Amino acid sequence: MIRLEQVTKSYGETIAVNGLFLEIGKGEVCVLIGPSGCGKTTTLRMINRLTEPTSGRIFIDGRDTASINVEKLRLSIGYAIQSVGLFPHMTAFDNIAVVPQLLHWGKKRIARRVKELLELVGLKPTEYARKYPSQLSGGEAQRIGVARALAADPPIMLMDEPFGAVDPLTRERLQAQFIHIQQEVKKTIVLVTHDLDEAIRLADRIAIMESGRLVQYDSPEVILSRPRSKFVRDFVGADRALKRLSRLGIKNFIKAAATVNVNRPIKEAVASARGYRWLWVVDNNQQLIGWVDRSTLAQFASIKEAMDEGDAGEIALSDSATLREALSRMLGLGFKHIPVVDDRQRLIGEVTLGDIEAATTERGG
Amino acid sequence: MSRQRARRWILLGVALGAFLVLVANTGWWETGLRYLFPEETTVIHPRASLLVLVWEHIQLVAISSSITIIIGIPLGIWVTRPGGRDFLPIVSDITSFGQTFPPVAVLALAVPVLGFGLMPTIVALFLYSLLPVVRNTIAGLRAVPAHLLDAAYGMGMGRLQVLFRVELPLSARVILAGVRISVIINIGTAMIGAVIGAGGLGSPIIAGLVRDNLAFIIEGALPAALLAILADQFLANIESSFAYISDRV
Numbered sequence: 001m002i003r004l005e006q007v008t009k010s011y012g013e014t015i016a017v018n019g020l021f022l023e024i025g026k027g028e029v030c031v032l033i034g035p036s037g038c039g040k041t042t043t044l045r046m047i048n049r050l051t052e053p054t055s056g057r058i059f060i061d062g063r064d065t066a067s068i069n070v071e072k073l074r075l076s077i078g079y080a081i082q083s084v085g086l087f088p089h090m091t092a093f094d095n096i097a098v099v100p101q102l103l104h105w106g107k108k109r110i111a112r113r114v115k116e117l118l119e120l121v122g123l124k125p126t127e128y129a130r131k132y133p134s135q136l137s138g139g140e141a142q143r144i145g146v147a148r149a150l151a152a153d154p155p156i157m158l159m160d161e162p163f164g165a166v167d168p169l170t171r172e173r174l175q176a177q178f179i180h181i182q183q184e185v186k187k188t189i190v191l192v193t194h195d196l197d198e199a200i201r202l203a204d205r206i207a208i209m210e211s212g213r214l215v216q217y218d219s220p221e222v223i224l225s226r227p228r229s230k231f232v233r234d235f236v237g238a239d240r241a242l243k244r245l246s247r248l249g250i251k252n253f254i255k256a257a258a259t260v261n262v263n264r265p266i267k268e269a270v271a272s273a274r275g276y277r278w279l280w281v282v283d284n285n286q287q288l289i290g291w292v293d294r295s296t297l298a299q300f301a302s303i304k305e306a307m308d309e310g311d312a313g314e315i316a317l318s319d320s321a322t323l324r325e326a327l328s329r330m331l332g333l334g335f336k337h338i339p340v341v342d343d344r345q346r347l348i349g350e351v352t353l354g355d356i357e358a359a360t361t362e363r364g365g
Numbered sequence: 366m367s368r369q370r371a372r373r374w375i376l377l378g379v380a381l382g383a384f385l386v387l388v389a390n391t392g393w394w395e396t397g398l399r400y401l402f403p404e405e406t407t408v409i410h411p412r413a414s415l416l417v418l419v420w421e422h423i424q425l426v427a428i429s430s431s432i433t434i435i436i437g438i439p440l441g442i443w444v445t446r447p448g449g450r451d452f453l454p455i456v457s458d459i460t461s462f463g464q465t466f467p468p469v470a471v472l473a474l475a476v477p478v479l480g481f482g483l484m485p486t487i488v489a490l491f492l493y494s495l496l497p498v499v500r501n502t503i504a505g506l507r508a509v510p511a512h513l514l515d516a517a518y519g520m521g522m523g524r525l526q527v528l529f530r531v532e533l534p535l536s537a538r539v540i541l542a543g544v545r546i547s548v549i550i551n552i553g554t555a556m557i558g559a560v561i562g563a564g565g566l567g568s569p570i571i572a573g574l575v576r577d578n579l580a581f582i583i584e585g586a587l588p589a590a591l592l593a594i595l596a597d598q599f600l601a602n603i604e605s606s607f608a609y610i611s612d613r614v
Binding site: 048050071072073074075076077079081082085086087088089098099102148158 | 512513515516517518519520521522523526530531534535
């Protein structure tokens with residue numbers, strides 16, 4: 001989809017990007033990351049020719065971008081930048097409508113599209129369409145910025161630290177929304193960030209750059225488990241094993257758990273516990289309501305009496321959580337098993353510390 | 366917001382009407398000035414009625430300010446484009462020079478070439494009032510944040526689209542502020558036109574100075590001051606209609 005061949009950009013003596021080869025597949029999220037001044041933003045800006053490369057060629061779908069009219073090229077590439085870049089004299093509606101207007105869409109079509117996009121980014125059209133950027137919170141403005149970049153449904157999106165200017169909590173939410181939106185729209189995305197956690201969370205492939213050169217270009221899993229150089233190893237940090245866990249959803253690690261219905265006789269609990277010390281207790285709806293310790297079961301007459309009642313929300317993980325969250329929950333509660341529930345609080349299994357250990361060491365992390 | 370704006374326009378209209386009624390009734394001026402200066406034999410300049418003088422004055426200012434705007438704003442735009450950027454220092458210097466050069470001296474130099482009357486006055490006023498317009502146009506355009514230009518170009522706008530959709534709307538207030546200053550300066554400076562027969566409210570003032578008649582001077586100065594206030598309000602109203610919500614509401 002996007003291919004950079006031997007791309008170099010120099011400003012006089014300083015070389016910002018040095019002989020870069022990079023290939024980004026269709027529908028992939030490629031995150032460019034590296035210390036400041038490594039050339040990641042320059043690389044991004046060369047793709048839509050806001051910066052012209054000194055030498056080398058950039059192809060989009062096999063066409064050399066230098067041969068395409070620059071405005072046409074940019075109209076076909078969504079662009080979202082760090083400081084949001086919303087035009088302060090235009091409403092959210094008009095900001096999103098910029099590119100469709102440049103493309104001479106009809107009024108009705110634009111209105112429909114803007115409404116659709118506001119809904120996509122989770123903002124109520126009736127409430128937000130007529131607001132000016134100064135009336136929006138940082139997170140809302142970022143979302144309008146993303147909606148604007150998506151407006152004409154471009155196959156490619158370039159994003160320069162799109163979640164840079166918001167607080168950590170909002171950033172996390174925006175990232176989650178980004179993943180969700182990307183699953184829906186499947187764009188080819190090149191995203192620049194300096195936040196490694198963000199890169200690991202969002203990327204299909206991470207391109208790590210150091211002083212104008214590409215030092216490693218791999219999936220987050222590979223970058224974390226097999227950093228190719230000392231620079232990459234230092235860059236991803238000593239806690240890379242932990243970081244890797246945040247790439248792994250618990251879905252693939254859920255095992256059947258020892259459970260017992262709260263209304264069953266205590267004997268049944270003793271029998272079904274077998275090798276387990278702990279048993280999860282569910283009600284008739286399969287909803288998790290607590291747990292029992294097998295070693296003390298004999299002292300009680302019924303499961304209800306033996307049961308430790310826990311707030312399922314505080315103990316159980318949802319099936320969309322990551323192993324990192326699971327580990328954190330285990331360490332926090334002092335459990336070696338964490339129950340997993342679906343969105344209706346029904347127990348679907350458990351994740352064990354042993355499996356997490358296996359996952360971290362599996363590929364020699 | 367818009368109701369407030371409408372109210373300002375209505376107020377301005379009322380003030381303008383009152384001003385016209387005031388300058389149309391020479392009798393009121395005669396009574397008032399005679400009361401203030403009983404020793405003068407004539408208190409109203411005989412050359413033309415006050416209404417005509419005001420009209421001449423407005424013409425002088427309107428023509429010269431229009432030329433200033435028509436030339437000044439494009440000039441300011443041009444020197445901030447890549448093609449004209451090299452000329453920025455020269456244009457800055459020339460416009461500064463235009464303002465430091467006394468209009469009376471411009472008149473003296475222009476009369477031999479352009480003759481007496483309207484033309485040399487307009488040239489002098491134009492040169493004198495160019496600076497605020499050009500300077501504010503440059504300042505306004507330069508104050509447009511770089512990241513907005515980046516976003517605009519990055520989304521695929523062409524140079525003209527960026528200029529008309531982003532740069533000019535965002536700098537409109539600053540540019541209009543320059544126009545406002547320039548027009549107010551012109552209303553005052555247009556007085557000197559009377560020296561070479563361009564008419565206007567300068568006529569009674571010059572006559573008053575020559576004949577040592579304070580009543581004439583007031584007859585010229587007071588309407589000019591009121592005119593300046595009205596023009597200022599008029600332009601302020603236009604300026605505020607270009608405001609976008611810049612504060613949280």
